[in-house]
Amino acid sequence: MDQRRDNLAHWAVNQIQQLTGEDLTAELSVVSGDASFRRYFRLTGADSSWICVDAPPEKEDNPKFIAIARSWSEQGVNVPAVLGEDIAQGFMLLQDFGDKLLWPALHDGADHERVLALYKLAIDELINIQKLKAGELPVYDAALLRQEISLFTDWLCERQISLSLSADEHRLITDVTDILVDSALAQPQVVVHRDYHSRNLMLCAEGALGVIDFQDAVQGAVTYDLVSLLRDCYVRWPHEIVDELTAYYHEKASLAGVLDMPYDAFSRAFDLMGMQRHLKAAGIFARLNIRDGKAGYLADIPNTCVYLREVAGRYYEFSAFCQWLDERFLPAMEKGLS
Known part of the structure; x- marks a missing residue:
């Protein structure tokens, strides 16, 4: 009952x-x-x-x-x-917005042009959100950004895959965290949905897009929701699609007055924000399994960590972190999730 x-x-x-x-x-x-x-x-x-x-x-x-x-x-x-x-x-x-999530519309036979059109619709709505008055929303500050990254070490490394970290390994991750947090705080700060992806967007009547699951909204980095949307933990799109859509966002957000960053600086900020989010998400997926008994989320950890490794590999300052991922973390993850 x-x-x-x-x-x-x-x-x-x-x-x-x-x-x-x-x-x-x-x-x-x-x-x-x-x-x-x-x-x-x-x-x-x-x-x-x-x-x-x-x-x-x-x-x-x-x-x-x-x-x-x-x-x-x-x-x-x-x-x-x-x-x-x-x-x-x-x-x-x-x-009731109905039952047409954006997710299946992107995957059930959608061709390249349809995928781009749907994501551009989502980006347009995202910019509308970023133009909102923040009001009394909490600030996505350094303490929260760091706490989220700690989910990766605490829940995924230590608890889920039994990877005990040495003092040197903790220092390495702290150094990475410092870079990611500094990047996030240096970006324009806007209203952040905080879980803006195709499972939280709905296709409503007459082509309108409906936004759900917004209760964790904060004031934070301008690239955060774009990363959630385009480097979604649950799906992987070809680089050319992501690149085209990030360029579309950069142009539209700049025209809307949301963004005032050269494209190269914006691209780096987008990449580093993605690393923060994927460290957080991988830890959350492990916590959902261990604490809440939701084992289905374990299947999303490998894709999330592949994103992390790919992006870290683009920047020299993360070379030691990439070596650690390759030699310590990824083998332990593969074993611990099998």
């Missing part, structure tokens, strides 16, 4: 009755869960449907989600409208 689901269903039915006058049966269908503790369900009526969210208040910051949703919507970003909320129980009723 799932008491929270039953309670959510009855609460949502009551909310919809107050909003529309429609009487519904309290039956929910599963939409998805995600890497957090939130669960999403759909409640369907005669002509409409709604998304019902179970977000335990002791685990999730629901007031922040609601505040961001309403602020971004007022500023023109296409996020689901919050139609009802019960902060104490951790329930929300949201506008």
Whole structure:
């Protein structure tokens, strides 16, 4: 028996009755869960449907989600409208954007031009987000950037693949961390979605793009969300596609006043931001397995670490780190994940 689901269903039915006058049966269908503790369900009526969210208040910051949703919507970003909320129980009723994620549209028979067109649509919406007023969003500061990189050593190296690091190895990773953090903080600071990729973007009516899963938004480096989108941990695109789209972003963001960096400096910032994000993500995937029992994310660690090695190999200052990856980390990862 799932008491929270039953309670959510009855609460949502009551909310919809107050909003529309429609009487519904309290039956929910599963939409998805995600890497957090939130669960999403759909409640369907005669002509409409709604998304019902179970977000335990002791685990999730629901007031922040609601505040961001309403602020971004007022500023023109296409996020689901919050139609009802019960902060104490951790329930929300949201506008239903349907079930057409950007991810399958990119992969189910899309040709080169279609892939580019869809990503350009996502980049245009990203620039809209970056133009928003940051308001009371937390700052993506040095402490948070460093804490995220530590997930790689703590959860992936030490716990998941049993790779005990020496003092010299810790110093090496600290040196890499210093470079990555300095680069992130030197970039223009904008509104950052923080998980902006094709599984969190939806194709809505009339070709509009819907943005979901934005509750962890912060003020941070301008390249962060672009890395999330184009060097997505869950997929790998040919370099020429990524290069074309980064150039597209650079031109459009510069014209929009979001970015004021020469392309070479922007490209380096993009690369180094990707290293920070991929170190973080690889650690999070290990934590999801160990702490939360979500083993499916282990399959995404190798692709994430290949990104890390490829980009680090482009810069002389990471030569010692690349040697460590090749000689110590990657063999241990292959063994530890097999």
